[in-house]
């Protein structure tokens with residue numbers, strides 16, 4: 375195989391696939407290598423491409439990294455499964471396909487924190503550029519959703535036909551999904567790289583072990599391990615190395631390459647190339663809680679991975695500068711991947727509790743790239759976060775018990791009348807898989823990348839993925855990650 379390229383993109387997920395595609399398109403005379411640990415997803419792998427099957431994908435270990443959190447002291451010491459996919463398309467091969475740009479205030483907050491160029495007005499063209507290629511479906515309503523809209527209206531929550539156009543509003547709205555008109559899942563790999571451009575080489579089943587950084591603090595290439603036969607080789611990059619290995623993979627690879635907190639690197643005798651204490655810190659996620667209801671009549675069939683509606687609202691702690699902080703998705707018991715013991719014709723509100731204040735870490739377990747990192751989301755560490763969860767749960771219960779839903783909700787199944795709500799949350803709250811922030815962009819001492827996504831203290835190395843998000847926005851993370859990739863690609867091209 376060719377061992378010298380102009381650009382090397384590490385990780386073919388939501389971000390990396392777009393970066394590779396954009397570089398190949400804009401620089402037809404340059405060679406680009408895209409490296410991915412997982413496989414190519416076959417066209418007949420229906421559990422992935424059929425949107426109704428999504429919750430089953432993560433239960434099939436073959437596309438999973440198999441990460442788990444350390445026991446979470448504020449969640450009754452439960453170990454939380456940290457979902458991360460491997461394969462061309464990254465987490466978009468097993469995500470719920472929800473497409474939410476995120477409220478505008480969150481991006482304005484990025485810019486106000488010193489990240490010039492990242493206000494909502496400035497990032498909007500990159501969302502639109504993503505949407506020129508990635509097909510987004512606006513979900514259709516059904517009689518249960520119509521009743522939910524009526525219930526929300528009675529609770530003072532208005533209807534919004536398009537939350538991506540009118541963002542940051544308390545509303546109930548049709549959900550938008552990355553699903554094509556032929557009802558297939560869209561990933562950024564399948565959408566942006568349907569054919570491999572002549573100047574792109576894609577390596578699958580290949581583990582990135584570390585980035586080679588020379589004495590002049592310049593990224594020169596990478597060390598790769600072929601997972602099929604164990605062969606290790608070096609590949610060089612004459613222009614840039616782009617790290618798009620995600621919120622867990624990117625800090626792990628930086629640390630393995632000598633970029634991180636000197637004290638942590640010293641534990642594993644890794645020589646320090648750039649002392650950046652923020653690598654692996656600032657881990658953020660949303661939590662979800664559950665309110666369940668029994669319907670006295672059969673529920674409408676569901677054509678998507680979640681029900682076709684979403685409710686945005688505010689907790690009592692909500693910070694008006696950051697936007698709405700509750701986003702409730704819904705599902706019915708008959709949807710694929712739901713636990714088998716749920717009562718027939720039951721349905722569930724899942725408020726995603728967003729903009730939480732707790733921060734966690736990703737740390738090296740050893741200097742061996744094959745070892746899983748130590749992941750501690752540190753859920754509910756900030757004492758105020760439990761209130762946001764209580765508010766989200768109470769709102770879901772109010773909506774479910776509203777008179778407008780009486781034909782659809784004869785009984786509240788969970789939490790039960792006897793449950794202490796805080797204890798119920800600590801026993802049942804779970805990850806929303808919206809991991810972000812471990813290589814945060816910024817201008818403070820904990821920043822890992824600058825606002826043009828360059829790793830501080832290293833030349834020719836950028837991070838472009840969800841890990842650069844300094845503070846999560848109100849919404850899910852995939853759309854923002856693809857926007858980051860589109861803008862990040864342009865930042866690279868501006869330097870050519």
Ligand SMILES: Cc1cc2nc3c(=O)[nH]c(=O)nc-3n(C[C@H](O)[C@H](O)[C@H](O)COP(=O)(O)OP(=O)(O)OC[C@H]3O[C@@H](n4cnc5c(N)ncnc54)[C@H](O)[C@@H]3O)c2cc1C
Pocket residue numbers: 384385386387388389390409410411412432457458459460461462463464465466468469470471472473474580581582583618619620621623624627806807808809839840841850851852853855
């Ligand atoms: C189960 C689940 C459901 C979700 N649902 C939604 C949703 O509905 N809507 C939404 O907006 N967001 C959702 N998310 C989150 C969203 O999918 C992610 O935020 C987004 O895909 C992250 O993109 P990324 O490019 O940063 O990382 P990824 O997509 O994870 O890409 C990183 C890639 O790098 C590869 N990689 C990492 N390390 C190495 C290595 N050492 N060697 C080789 N390759 C490596 C990985 O295999 C992966 O393919 C969900 C996530 C999960 C897990």
